[in-house]
Amino acid sequence: MGLEGFEVEVQQVGKPGLETEEMTLNMGPQHPSTHGVLRFVIKADGEVMREAIPDVGYLHRSIEKISEKVGYHGFMPYTDRVDYVAAMFCNQGWGMVCEKLGGIEVPKRGEYCRVIAAELNRISSHLIAVGCMILDIGAMTPFFHAFREREKINDLLEELCGARLTYNYMRIGGVAWDLPPNYAEKVLAFLDQFEPLLDEYNDLITYNKIYVERLANVAVVPAEVAINYNLVGPNLRGSGVQYDVRRDEPYSVYPELEFDIPVGKGEVGTVGDCFDRYIVRMREMKESARILRQCMKQIPDGPVIAKVPRKFKPPAGDAYVRVESARGDMGWYVVSDGSEFPYRTKIRTGSFSAMSIIDWMSRGLMIADLVAVISSLDVIAPEVDR
Amino acid sequence: MNRNGYLRNIKDTCFTVLDGMAVTLSYLVRRPTTIQYPDRMAVRVQDTLPFRYRGILEVDLEICTGCLACERACPIDCIVIDAEKDKQTREMVLTRFDIDMAKCMYCGLCSEPCPTGAIHHTPEFEGADYSLESLVRRFVKEPVKAYKLKKGGEDDPEILEFLDRGMRYVEEFASPEAAPPAPKAAPKGPAA
Amino acid sequence: MQGFLDSLIAQGYFPGIPRNLVYAGGMLVFTVIVVVVFVFLVAGVTTFVERRVWARMQSRIGPNRVGPQGMLQWLADAIKLFLKEDLVPAQADARLFRLAPYIVVLGFLTAFIVIPFGSRLIIADLNVGIVFITAVTSLVVVGILMAGWSSNNKWSLIGGIRAAAQIVSYEIPTGLSIMPIVLLTGTLSMQGIISQQGWAPHTWFVFNNPFTFAAFFIFFTSALAEGNRTPFDLPEADTELVAGFVTEYTGVRYLMFFLAEWGNLYIIGAVVTTLFLGGWQIPPVTSGPVLRAVLEFLTFFVKSYFWVLVAMWIRATLPRVRVDQLMSVCWKYLVPFAFANILGTAVWVVLWPAGNVIVQYLMVLAGLALAWYFFRRVAFHLRRARVRERGELYLSPLA
Numbered sequence: 001m002g003l004e005g006f007e008v009e010v011q012q013v014g015k016p017g018l019e020t021e022e023m024t025l026n027m028g029p030q031h032p033s034t035h036g037v038l039r040f041v042i043k044a045d046g047e048v049m050r051e052a053i054p055d056v057g058y059l060h061r062s063i064e065k066i067s068e069k070v071g072y073h074g075f076m077p078y079t080d081r082v083d084y085v086a087a088m089f090c091n092q093g094w095g096m097v098c099e100k101l102g103g104i105e106v107p108k109r110g111e112y113c114r115v116i117a118a119e120l121n122r123i124s125s126h127l128i129a130v131g132c133m134i135l136d137i138g139a140m141t142p143f144f145h146a147f148r149e150r151e152k153i154n155d156l157l158e159e160l161c162g163a164r165l166t167y168n169y170m171r172i173g174g175v176a177w178d179l180p181p182n183y184a185e186k187v188l189a190f191l192d193q194f195e196p197l198l199d200e201y202n203d204l205i206t207y208n209k210i211y212v213e214r215l216a217n218v219a220v221v222p223a224e225v226a227i228n229y230n231l232v233g234p235n236l237r238g239s240g241v242q243y244d245v246r247r248d249e250p251y252s253v254y255p256e257l258e259f260d261i262p263v264g265k266g267e268v269g270t271v272g273d274c275f276d277r278y279i280v281r282m283r284e285m286k287e288s289a290r291i292l293r294q295c296m297k298q299i300p301d302g303p304v305i306a307k308v309p310r311k312f313k314p315p316a317g318d319a320y321v322r323v324e325s326a327r328g329d330m331g332w333y334v335v336s337d338g339s340e341f342p343y344r345t346k347i348r349t350g351s352f353s354a355m356s357i358i359d360w361m362s363r364g365l366m367i368a369d370l371v372a373v374i375s376s377l378d379v380i381a382p383e384v385d386r
Numbered sequence: 387m388n389r390n391g392y393l394r395n396i397k398d399t400c401f402t403v404l405d406g407m408a409v410t411l412s413y414l415v416r417r418p419t420t421i422q423y424p425d426r427m428a429v430r431v432q433d434t435l436p437f438r439y440r441g442i443l444e445v446d447l448e449i450c451t452g453c454l455a456c457e458r459a460c461p462i463d464c465i466v467i468d469a470e471k472d473k474q475t476r477e478m479v480l481t482r483f484d485i486d487m488a489k490c491m492y493c494g495l496c497s498e499p500c501p502t503g504a505i506h507h508t509p510e511f512e513g514a515d516y517s518l519e520s521l522v523r524r525f526v527k528e529p530v531k532a533y534k535l536k537k538g539g540e541d542d543p544e545i546l547e548f549l550d551r552g553m554r555y556v557e558e559f560a561s562p563e564a565a566p567p568a569p570k571a572a573p574k575g576p577a578a
Numbered sequence: 579m580q581g582f583l584d585s586l587i588a589q590g591y592f593p594g595i596p597r598n599l600v601y602a603g604g605m606l607v608f609t610v611i612v613v614v615v616f617v618f619l620v621a622g623v624t625t626f627v628e629r630r631v632w633a634r635m636q637s638r639i640g641p642n643r644v645g646p647q648g649m650l651q652w653l654a655d656a657i658k659l660f661l662k663e664d665l666v667p668a669q670a671d672a673r674l675f676r677l678a679p680y681i682v683v684l685g686f687l688t689a690f691i692v693i694p695f696g697s698r699l700i701i702a703d704l705n706v707g708i709v710f711i712t713a714v715t716s717l718v719v720v721g722i723l724m725a726g727w728s729s730n731n732k733w734s735l736i737g738g739i740r741a742a743a744q745i746v747s748y749e750i751p752t753g754l755s756i757m758p759i760v761l762l763t764g765t766l767s768m769q770g771i772i773s774q775q776g777w778a779p780h781t782w783f784v785f786n787n788p789f790t791f792a793a794f795f796i797f798f799t800s801a802l803a804e805g806n807r808t809p810f811d812l813p814e815a816d817t818e819l820v821a822g823f824v825t826e827y828t829g830v831r832y833l834m835f836f837l838a839e840w841g842n843l844y845i846i847g848a849v850v851t852t853l854f855l856g857g858w859q860i861p862p863v864t865s866g867p868v869l870r871a872v873l874e875f876l877t878f879f880v881k882s883y884f885w886v887l888v889a890m891w892i893r894a895t896l897p898r899v900r901v902d903q904l905m906s907v908c909w910k911y912l913v914p915f916a917f918a919n920i921l922g923t924a925v926w927v928v929l930w931p932a933g934n935v936i937v938q939y940l941m942v943l944a945g946l947a948l949a950w951y952f953f954r955r956v957a958f959h960l961r962r963a964r965v966r967e968r969g970e971l972y973l974s975p976l977a
Contacts, residue, residue: 023732025732025733047736047740047901070461070462071461073459073461073495074459074460074461074495075461076493076495077461077491077493077495078461080493110560134897137897137898138809138811138896138897138898139895139896139897139898140632140636140893140894141410141413141632141635141636141894141895144636144637144638145636145637148419148637151419158435158436158439159436159438160438161438162436162438162439162440162494162507163439163440163492163494166491166492166493168493168494168495173562174560175560176494176498176559176560177438177558177559177560178560180436180438193963193964193968196962196963196964197963199962200409200959200962200963203405203406203408203409203959204405204406204409204410204895205406205897207402208402208403208405208406208896208897209395209398209399209402209403210399210403210809210896210897210898210899210903211897213899213900213903214897214898214899214900214903303560303561303562303563304560305560305561305562306562307562310499366900366901366902367736368812368898368900368901369900395911396911403895403896404952404955405955406895406896407891407892407895407952408952408955408956408958408959409895409959410635410891410894410895411635411891411956412956412957412959412960412963412965413634413635413636413637414631414634414635415960415965415971415972415973416637416960416963416965416970416971416972417637417969417970417971417972418633418634418637418638418639418972419637419638420638420639422639
């Protein structure tokens with residue numbers, strides 16, 4: 001593939017008489033620490049980077065085009081693959097946009113089931129984000145602890161919908177399976193042992209001086225820059241912007257639930273550095289646990305799915321829906337032409353915008369910091385490329 | 387860096403490093419969570435999986451009605467069914483029912499509309515094999531008659547066994563009216 | 579070693595052979611025994627122990643299939659590496675590429691000449707023992723730079739340069755932390771340093787005065803950095819640089835680099851034990867020479883291996899520091915404190931030339947108090963995770 005399309009002009013740097021060249025490095029599609037197949041062309045002056053040009057597209061699977069072939073119902077399993085780490089949100093987004101197009105209302109219990117599944121998935125997605133970030137910084141143990149907890153969530157979701165990663169739990173109009181018997185006890189038992197483990201995590205790694213020094217004041221993203229570059233989710237909240245789709249454009253049953261929005265405050269460095277993005281994710285896990293406890297108490301009885309015809313033919317038009325996924329505001333846009341296949345689907349993901357800010361952030365950082373930056377932005381390759 | 391920051395750095399480093407090391411040491415005396423699959427396990431993993439687990443697909447041809455709902459529902463077109471109406475007996479005959487497990491994405495969309503639960507997911511997940519062709523599961527050996535749901539309930543005990551399991555699988559799926567599940571011995575008809 | 583050979587000659591072995599030749603031959607044989615039997619075995623088993631210890635800290639079981647409890651895993655890994663294809667990258671500088679692992683191995687194997695395994699179990703008790711080790715382990719830098727440069731791979735180059743900067747910088751605190759001990763003993767020879775300590779903890783140099791206590795921690799930290807161990811394992815940072823300077827190495831050459839790393843770890847443990855923890859000193863329980871030698875060897879081995887385990891424990895816990903932070907830790911924190919330790923020890927030696935027993939006992943108590951606080955913290959973590967209630971307490975190291 002080489003470097004076609006990238007104007008790579010190697011510059012002379014340094015004082016006259018001591019000129020050296022910039023080094024062009026390829027942090028290629030196969031690399032132990034890029035989260036998925038991402039490629040960066042790095043121009044570095046020794047250890048300090050001058051530019052980090054991202055190259056995306058290695059995981060493009062034309063999912064949006066496939067929706068035009070499989071129809072509204074059949075597209076639901078494909079949405080799992082858009083972001084397989086936080087698949088419930090993608091399911092929810094697709095379900096919501098089809099319901100908006102077709103004017104279908106989801107029963108209350110169905111919405112609660114959706115929120116329960118989504119928040120469990122949020123915890124497990126954040127565990128991956130946090131665990132992989134710590135692994136990239138060099139500590140191995142917290143990664144395993146995070147994945148051990150994620151296995152427990154996987155077991156819970158396996159009982160709920162039968163699969164551990166690509167859930168296909170939700171359908172247009174609600175969810176496919178009701179909560180199994182004794183599910184509330186199991187979820188609450190999990191949460192009871194999970195929350196002290198978050199404190200243990202904090203003791204082990206969060207406030208560890210070496211870890212803090214790696215992340216504090218690194219890649220500071222001020223609030224206006226974050227908004228200009230279209231960052232969403234924990235990345236945006238880490239820069240101090242109080243914006244959460246669940247609070248600002250509420251959907252589903254979030255208006256009935258009480259939860260806080262953790263925001264980066266620059267505890268150990270500046271507002272908007274890598275540590276803030278990390279700590280926002282840690283705190284969001286606690287908030288998700290809180291939401292889950294409320295849902296388990298408040299969930300009403302009733303049907304979990306509305307009646308939707310097998311050949312779902314929404315009226316012609318378009319709809320846009322936002323979901324607060326683990327990676328931020330995920331936008332789902334569908335144009336319908338009245339037939340049972342969508343005319344055009346467009347998915348707007350937070351990771352794609354996060355890729356664009358990496359170049360801005362990495363000017364002047366070191367190569368070791370680039371790894372911390374990518375993992376603090378929680379960039380997931382399938383979401384970038386779809 | 388002022389003197390306070392210097393000494394505080396040292397103090398922070400020492401305390402946080404030692405605290406981290408205390409956590410790691412505490413894990414040394416905890417039970418590891420590894421499950422030593424597949425040989426050092428008390429129970430087969432397949433027997434511990436929930437009933438809803440979406441493993442490899444299985445078709446019970448004894449209760450397949452030949453409605454082709456699964457073929458239509460599959461988004462990947464990995465189910466191929468040949469069913470013709472026999473001219474003399476006016477009954478559906480199934481001559482081919484192939485599921486290509488290499489294409490299947492285990493989404494469960496096929497088992498949802500099945501009226502009897504003939505096509506269902508099993509807890510089996512160990513499907514690895516050496517050739518791609520062996521992953522196509524061909525369920526019809528010789529042409530077989532499609533099943534017709536009996537009005538008064540099924541009386542043949544063999545078929546009843548399949549039907550019970552199939553209906554139990556299908557009733558796990560949510561239905562819009564949240565009707566209580568139909569009694570097992572006499573299925574009234576296809577679930578909504 | 580010489581004394582042992584002298585006693586053998588006196589008993590009538592080696593008739594007619596010139597004395598120097600006996601010394602040379604004896605040392606050679608002993609070196610071979612130490613290197614082949616001890617070093618390779620210990621380095622190999624350390625890989626296995628490391629994986630099991632890490633695994634338990636990460637709440638999983640390590641390798642437990644190859645051999646009873648997985649104890650032959652290291653052998654299987656070594657055999658596998660032997661059977662791998664020996665690649666030299668196309669554009670690489672082949673001669674340097676092939677030479678680099680040998681220089682690294684040379685750098686660490688030579689240090690075993692002066693490691694004192696017992697009162698008479700040392701290959702050569704050089705009178706510059708400790709400085710010899712410091713000097714010889716710096717050869718590793720040359721090897722790593724060669725490996726990084728000749729691989730014709732920018733990532734390896736970065737790894738090699740980082741390693742060179744790191745090892746060379748951390749030579750300074752290491753050397754400076756040895757100075758307090760030299761001030762106390764007046765000798766550089768390893769057996770000399772050990773013979774001035776005793777078997778009881780309060781006679782060990784680590785508890786001699788507060789300055790050597792601090793020097794102990796500085797020495798251990800800088801020695802970890804010398805050995806490219808986390809938190810200072812930037813040269814081989816596997817999430818940043820694929821594998822750093824060993825990216826292009828396969829098979830036996832890779833094995834040699836990693837042998838060097840784990841062997842180096844043992845040298846760190848051995849030197850720490852010699853300098854600070856009383857080496858092979860045992861209480862005078864027996865006088866039979868063979869039994870004494872065995873007990874001394876075991877004492878030394880247990881003490882030095884303990885520090886290998888501590889290094890593994892640190893690696894499992896801590897993240898990696900960045901290159902500039904590494905440099906600032908070395909030059910801004912470790913070096914000034916090492917200098918302060920030298921000054922402090924010098925003042926101490928002037929004030930109390932024969933040592934101050936009360937302070938020694940106090941230091942032992944201080945050490946015990948630190949350990950007590952540490953284990954209380956461990957118990958707190960176990961209590962908070964409610965390990966005993968849930969029946970998750972599992973003390974056995976078996977799989």
